[in-house]
Amino acid sequence: MTQYMLAVHHSPDAPPPPPEQMQQAFAQVDAFNQKIIADGIWVFGGGLEPPTIATVVNATGKDVVITDGPFGETKEHLGGFWIIEAPDLDAALALATEASAACMGPVEVRPFQAEPEG
Numbered sequence: 001m002t003q004y005m006l007a008v009h010h011s012p013d014a015p016p017p018p019p020e021q022m023q024q025a026f027a028q029v030d031a032f033n034q035k036i037i038a039d040g041i042w043v044f045g046g047g048l049e050p051p052t053i054a055t056v057v058n059a060t061g062k063d064v065v066i067t068d069g070p071f072g073e074t075k076e077h078l079g080g081f082w083i084i085e086a087p088d089l090d091a092a093l094a095l096a097t098e099a100s101a102a103c104m105g106p107v108e109v110r111p112f113q114a115e116p117e118g
Helices: 019-038 089-103
Strands: 004-010 042-047 054-058 065-068 075-086 107-111
Touching: 004 089, 019 042, 019 075, 019 089, 054 107, 075 089
Parallel strands: none
Antiparallel strands: 004 075, 004 107, 042 075, 054 065
16 A cells, blocks of 8 residues: 655735634544544644744755744744545545535545655
8 A cells, every 4th residue: 555645735914714614624624533533544733733834944054054933934834733544646636525525625636656666
């Protein structure tokens, strides 16, 4: 089985949803989580704090540089994700459809790179 990341993206320019809509999304995501755990598909998942509290570590040069804030200026940011195991892309897309409905937002599907054969 291949592992896929189902990524939930948010726009920092979008107004926050009303509290009752947030509670509905939380309940729906919890139900989706329980389903994929029971089905043995769940590997890991979680919601992320906003990128404004991120810290970037860059050790590519002589000195380590640590900066506050997100790595890049983007129109959207990663709000949360699931790591799942699915037999193929079609199965992952079907699960992403359920995830998108649950969290009431778009979900990007990306497979993990295959392990090198050796």
